Each structure stands twice: as structure tokens, then as C-alpha cells.
Amino acid sequence: MNSDCGKIRDQIADLVTGILPEAQVHTLEQHLNECSACRDYTRALKDEDTLLTEFFAKMDTDMPNRQERVLQAIDRSCVPKETEIPSIRGTIMKSPITKLAVAAAIIVAVIISMSILDGSSPSAYALDQTVEALKNVRFLHIIGYDNTGQIKDERWIEIGMDGWQVRYRQQNPQWLIEQYPGAPSMVIEDGESTAVYRNDKKAVVIYDRKDMQYQWVGELGKALENLRQEGKILKENDDYQGRPAHKVWWPYMSAECYVDPKTKLPIAIGDTELSYEEPPAGTFEITIPNGCTMVDRRPGAAGPIPQWLLEEENSQDAKRECFRQGTYALARGDYAEAAELFELVTEHQSGRNWAWFWLGSAYYGQGQYELAIEKFTKVLEIFKAFGGGGDKPLNYCNYARGLAYARLAMNEAAQADLQVCLPSMVQTLRTPSAGKMFEYADNPLMRYGKYNPSDAEIVIHMINRLRVITGQNFGYDAYGSAEQNEQAIAAWEEWYENSAQIKFTPDTELVPIPQVVEQQEK
């Protein structure tokens, strides 16, 4: 090693890493021929380069599993909106309640100004008071009832100073566990771990809290924000089971809500009652009951995993794979296979709205329109119950069901559905983003980023959908001039304003998708 070696070693590092400029390679090689210490150094760095490459490549092989875990966490966070089963629901989201009071002052101002404008006296109660009151909530005690009045679940939630859920407990009654096999009898989160009590298996499964979290409402923060922005005071100083209460409409929950006039906190939301007292000591403590075994599923745990749990976990993985394969089968027009796969998914995961929708599409593709209608209706029901949208249209779904009705010549039902989605269809002609969900519904590969329609394609597809359900043709031409197509769009808008008559014409001439567009955008 000589005095130049220090500088040379920077070059060696660059050479091995592949970033040494070409011009310096020759000089370096000359030095390496002469200096054994630097040759050794080069060899060592090359070995390390191999190690590093292998190390990161190995890490890469696990990437799909990591992605899957992220998707599972997101799936869990969606479950309350997607499932019908009133059992405990996994979710990884937390509740930023504190953030909800941000615009409270604005709401007050708006309410006052509205009162001045309409000449009425200011309201004594405003929804922002509830938002403000919720900011200080530390404990939630929630009891849900079913429509016959029996308890369906009971939850305790502790909210930290920062507004996030820190500890949680939920208990499900025996009747519910019997009705939904596999539902846990209890779940406790103590801040570090999540314990899932499976009485049916005489076991308590312990997860790292990061891997398994539970919550009352998947998007509580969003739900409360919705109350603030879109809630309506239906009646002040009303009565809830003998208690004075303000009656409020909460769109997100699709439910009437009763607010205590003193505390301004909700005491009931639909069939759920809420209170805010501190829970008894030990509520959030994880204990293993006598006769139960503990199954540790935390990272690094070495204990045995019972066969039933492995089978349950595998079954979930299998359903996920069925769903994925179903989307691909549908995209390639293999409707029978797609139907079979989506049937399997919906059989066990009854709240997966897209599985139901594409199951409907698969039946439609096979000409089984009654079944298609049944499945599309299911999607609309799920959204009505859990989507927080109330009676808001689900345009792509109303369109799909309308087509199925039209195929069966059930004209009145078809008209009703197709009229519902018509506004967004016409809107798409100028605002293509309004038609994205139609594209997504028609091509499930968009879910995996494998289908990516351009704005031009979205517009042409929508023109074609419009042609099919109206029988109109206003001369839109993918190869036509901008002026010609502008005229066609204006004609569609005029037609919509003045007529908007539905006429199912499945054999109408469709606008071809120009190859140029496909090549440019795909």
C-alpha cells in the first residue's frame, strides 16, 4: 500500500459499485496490477457487493407478502363498511377525534349567518358543540342492540391524549357467536397486544397490536367530520327513552342520533347506546381463562400453531386468491369461471361489494340476467347499509342492473335504474373522471393497475354506453375533428336537458376505440 491508496480506495468503491467513470477505470486497473493491498480491498468490496445484492434481492422476494399484509390491513380497515356480519371487525385505523374540532368556529359562523339570512332565531344547539365535546372524551362505552332489542355487542374504548384509540375491549353475546361460527367471544387490546378469545376453540390468540387492531367504527374521524358537515338537527329538546335529548340525523351512520343537551355528547346512534364513564379496573387486561390455551402469533413467537388456526388463515388467503383470479377470469371473458370464483368469495365474505358486483357481471356475461340483477341489488344494499351514502346512487351499479332489467324487458325497472345514472354519464363527456368508476366496474384489472384508460377512451366508452341505453347517435367520431366532437357532446347535453328518454338498443353502432389512443396510452 502506498500513499495514493487512500484516494484509490474511493475509486475502488466506485468501481465495485459501478459508478466509476469509464475514463478512470484504466488507471485504476494499472494500480491494482501493482498493489496487492488494493487488490485485496477490491476483492473484499466485491464480496460485500455480492452480499449486499443478495441481501436486498432476498428482501425483495418477500415484498409480495409484505404488500399483501398492507392490503390485509387496509381490508380490515374497510370491513365495517363492507361486511354485513355484526361481529367483531378487525381494523387498523385509529380515531383522530381531536382533529375534528378544527373548524368548529367556522360552523358557528355559518349557522349564525344562515339564521340571519332566513330570518329565524339562532339555534340553541349546534352540531359543533358535539364535535367539541367529543374532543374531550377519554372513554367510550358502547352497547349495540339488534332490531329485536337484544345486545349484539359491547365495547369499551380508551382514547389517548392525542385522540388515537389506545385500548379496546369488545364482547359478543353467545347467540351471535353461535350464529356466526368463528366470531370471537371477546377481544382485548391492552396497548401492546391484541387478544382474540375463541371460546369455540378454547383458545386465546395473541397478536402484536400492529398486526391486528379492532375498532367500533372503521373511520370514526370521518364519521364525526360528516356529522359536523352534513348532520342535521331534526328536533331540539326531544326525548330518548325518557331522557331529554336533541334528535340529529347523522348521514354517515344512516341513523338518527340523540344528543344529551347538557353534555352535548351522543347518547344513542341508531340501535347503539353510548356512555362515557371510566371502565372498571382490569377491563383492558389480557388474561387467559382456565381451560383455554394461549396461541402466540406475535412476531418471533415460537410456540405451536394449532391446525384450525392455520386452516382459517389459509382459507382467508385462498379467498383472496379466488378474488384475484376471478377478476382476471372476468377480464378475459371467462364468465363461468369468474362466477364460480366470485361465488366462493361471497359465500364466506358476504360484505365484499366488488366480489358481488363482478359476480353479477359474470352472470350478465353468461346471459343469466335474473342472477345478475340479484347480485347487483346486493351491492346496492351493502352500500345503503354500510356505505354511509343512504340512498345516494351507485351509478355504475345502477347502470349494470338497468342493463340486466332491460335484457329481460322489465322496462320500468330498467328506466328507473338508468335514469339514476344518466346525469353522471352525461357529465363524463366533459369531465372524464366522473366516468372512472364505470371503467373500473367494466374492467376489474384496473384494480391491479393493469388497465389504464385515457380520458379519450373513457369518453368514447361512455358515449357507447349512452348509445346503448338511449338509441341516440350524435355523430361522435374518435377520428373526427375536435369541433365535430364538441358538437356531438353539446347535442348529448341538449338531449339530456330536453328529453333524456331511455331506449334500450343493444345492437346500436358503437364508436370504435382508435388504435392510436390505445398505443399512446397503454
Add this chain to the structure above:
Amino acid sequence: MNARLDENMVGACQEGDKAAYAGLVERHYRGVFALCLGMLGNIHDAEDVAQDAMLRGFLKIRKLEKAEQFEAWILQIARNLCIDFFRSKKRAKTLAAKQLTESQRRPSENHDLQQAIGRLPQELRLPLTMYYFGGKNARTIAEKLDISHSGACQRIRAARRQLHELLSERKNNE
């Protein structure tokens, strides 16, 4: 083209189609994970924070105004979460627990390497991780870290040299 893909998927998510987020996870999780690994130096922590970042992105996607900038946005979320992670007391706690379990493990080549990477200063570890994760392209790293190409090369070089020292030191101590 890529931004366009993101734009469509972000648009669908913002219109209420949560399933469209799967495509965004597929496209961007890897980059988010690489950033977290580079910043935190520990696979387990990187997994946690990367998952948290993707979830936050999912929850906040309606707030993203420029849909085509999803990648930069999600990386910023991840970066902030990594900083939060360092600040949190939790870090100290998990570190102590990990050191305990790690000291009981059998040492292996990969384990040594992982530890050595973990001991690199963050400003070197991040470009090194991104380099090996990103197809060994210094120019891309320069763009992502908003530094010059020569700056990126310099950091990769320094990282390699320090890593060698750390690995040699470990060998000599055995």
C-alpha cells in the same frame, strides 16, 4: 405514463373506490419500504412504518390535490413517520427489547450485514439502501433525494467504505 396510472388509481380512490388502492400499494410499497429501511436501518421497524405510511395514505387520499404526485406524497408521509418514529419513546423501548432478543440469536453473515447497515449513519444508509433496491441507479437516487448525481455517488461510495470498515471490525473482533 406512470404518473398517469397513478392519477387514474388515485382518482378512483378519491371517488370512493377503496379497492383501487391495491394498485397503488403494488406500485409504490416497495419504494416506501426502501425509504423506511434506509431511514430506520431495521427491517422490522421499516415494515411497520411502511405499512403505517400506506395506511395513512389510504386514509388521507382525498386530501391529495395533485393525483399525479402520489409517489412524492406517499414518500413524504413515510419520511415524516420515520422522523416521528425516531422521536417516539417507543423507539427506545423496542430497541432495548430487540437488542435482548438479537443477542440471543445465532450470528450469520446476513445478520452481520444487517447490523452493519443499521450502524451506518442515516445520510449514508438511505442512499445505499435505495441504490441496491432501485436497480443500482445513482441518477434515480439523486432525483429522489433531491441531490446532485455526484453527491449521490459520493454518498454511496462513503457508505460502501464505512460498511467495509464495520464488517472488518466485526470480523476482527470474532
